[in-house]
Amino acid sequence: MIKVVKFGGSSLASAEQFAKVGKIIRSDAERKYVIPSAPGKRNDKDTKVTDMLYACYALAEQEEDFRVQLMKIKERYDSIINGLNLKLSLEEEFKKISENFKAKAGVDYAASRGEYLNGLIMANYLGYEFVDPAEAIFFDENGEFDPDKTNTVLKERLSKVERAVVPGFYGVGADGKIKTFSRGGSDITGSIVAKAVHASCYENWTDVSGFLVADPRIVENPKPIKTITYRELRELSYMGASVLHEEAVFPVRRAGIPINIRNTNAPEDEGTWIVESTCHKPEFTITGIAGKKGFVAVNIEKDRMNTEVGFGRKVLSAFEDYGINFEHVPSGIDTMTVFVHHPEFEGKEQAVISAIHRYAKPDSIELESDLALIAVVGRGMKSTRGTAGRIFSALAHANVNVKMIDQGSSELNIIIGVSNSDFETAIKAIYDIFVVTRL
Numbered sequence: 001m002i003k004v005v006k007f008g009g010s011s012l013a014s015a016e017q018f019a020k021v022g023k024i025i026r027s028d029a030e031r032k033y034v035i036p037s038a039p040g041k042r043n044d045k046d047t048k049v050t051d052m053l054y055a056c057y058a059l060a061e062q063e064e065d066f067r068v069q070l071m072k073i074k075e076r077y078d079s080i081i082n083g084l085n086l087k088l089s090l091e092e093e094f095k096k097i098s099e100n101f102k103a104k105a106g107v108d109y110a111a112s113r114g115e116y117l118n119g120l121i122m123a124n125y126l127g128y129e130f131v132d133p134a135e136a137i138f139f140d141e142n143g144e145f146d147p148d149k150t151n152t153v154l155k156e157r158l159s160k161v162e163r164a165v166v167p168g169f170y171g172v173g174a175d176g177k178i179k180t181f182s183r184g185g186s187d188i189t190g191s192i193v194a195k196a197v198h199a200s201c202y203e204n205w206t207d208v209s210g211f212l213v214a215d216p217r218i219v220e221n222p223k224p225i226k227t228i229t230y231r232e233l234r235e236l237s238y239m240g241a242s243v244l245h246e247e248a249v250f251p252v253r254r255a256g257i258p259i260n261i262r263n264t265n266a267p268e269d270e271g272t273w274i275v276e277s278t279c280h281k282p283e284f285t286i287t288g289i290a291g292k293k294g295f296v297a298v299n300i301e302k303d304r305m306n307t308e309v310g311f312g313r314k315v316l317s318a319f320e321d322y323g324i325n326f327e328h329v330p331s332g333i334d335t336m337t338v339f340v341h342h343p344e345f346e347g348k349e350q351a352v353i354s355a356i357h358r359y360a361k362p363d364s365i366e367l368e369s370d371l372a373l374i375a376v377v378g379r380g381m382k383s384t385r386g387t388a389g390r391i392f393s394a395l396a397h398a399n400v401n402v403k404m405i406d407q408g409s410s411e412l413n414i415i416i417g418v419s420n421s422d423f424e425t426a427i428k429a430i431y432d433i434f435v436v437t438r439l
């Protein structure tokens with residue numbers, strides 16, 4: 001059996017953290033392929049190496065002196081090497097990086113060096129082979145990840161190596177230049193590697209013991225989620241629950257490989273299992289609650305709207321014309337409301353309003369801002385009567401006015417719109433009723 005293990009930046013921020021990681025890997029012979037991130041923060045005031053690289057390269061691009069900044073980055077790596085007593089020198093690597101910075105090799109190249117160098121250290125520390133994603137992870141002409149080419153090449157490459165370190169976050173573009181995923185993208189690399197080697201499990205090691213039922217900044221000491229399905233996770237991460245990169249589920253999901261989120265600082269915790277499907281009964285009716293602030297409701301009114309064929313399409317094409325995504329579209333007999341993200345909509349609001357007037361000729365349009373959306377997600381809701389009733393009575397008791405309700409057709413989630421100012425109260429009230437009092 002093969003396990004692919006990815007370690008996040010905070011798990012690799014210092015020699016001490018590397019030692020914990022080494023212990024975890026060596027304790028299980030199935031942990032054969034390792035994906036490191038770049039060194040993260042050692043404390044709250046520290047800076048991630050990736051951010052240091054971006055800042056350093058910005059100087060290089062402006063043809064300013066970047067030597068001091070690059071030295072600081074080298075010091076981060078040297079302190080890990082020395083702390084682990086490794087016989088490894090990054091002298092030559094840094095010379096090459098400096099030359100490439102001067103030659104303006106690109107911002108993605110610069111950022112990718114964080115993972116590249118950490119990968120060299122990790123491979124040396126574990127005695128594993130180093131496999132450079134620049135030779136095995138591909139992006140196409142449009143800059144999109146190329147899953148088929150990658151899977152073929154990576155599979156072939158890794159079939160020849162029993163144990164390897166593959167740095168996260170980057171690959172190579174169609175133009176031969178280094179290209180990165182979006183921030184936090186080492187999670188995606190781990191998933192790609194897990195698929196290529198047909199892993200039995202993709203372990204994603206971070207600094208928390210998995211997903212929590214609610215955001216710990218809102219609810220005190222929320223319960224952990226033991227098992228969650230990919231679909232539930234999509235709903236929650238879309239609404240802001242961030243432990244894993246949103247895109248990381250796709251490669252393993254299609255291959256039926258479960259993800260196990262684990263805590264490097266508490267390896268005995270079982271963490272969260274992310275699976276395709278499960279017969280494990282969720283501990284509570286709901287699996288998780290997440291939400292986002294900063295939405296605007298565009299309320300459109302027109303008498304006898306319900307009899308007008310194509311009204312909805314005309315309204316939505318006004319949003320499409322200005323490249324605005326909509327979130328939800330609840331409608332009534334003579335009204336239709338479109339929920340959009342405030343920051344995206346703000347600069348274009350008047351243009352969109354006049355386009356709606358042109359296309360759909362409504363009687364009136366009104367905007368309501370400062371709204372928040374909350375997603376209550378759970379595979380258990382489908383088979384439980386009265387879930388919605390409990391949510392709304394909890395909100396009524398907490399004096400929260402509900403402005404919008406949308407139950408997804410899969411019965412996997414209920415989305416509730418409230419004022420920004422009621423956001424935290426609403427989440428606490430929903431958590432209380434399902435998890436604390438378990439009514």
Ligand code: ASP
Binds near residue numbers: 008114169184185187
């Ligand atoms: N080091 C990159 C970042 O900070 C990628 C990652 O850590 O996954 O975004």
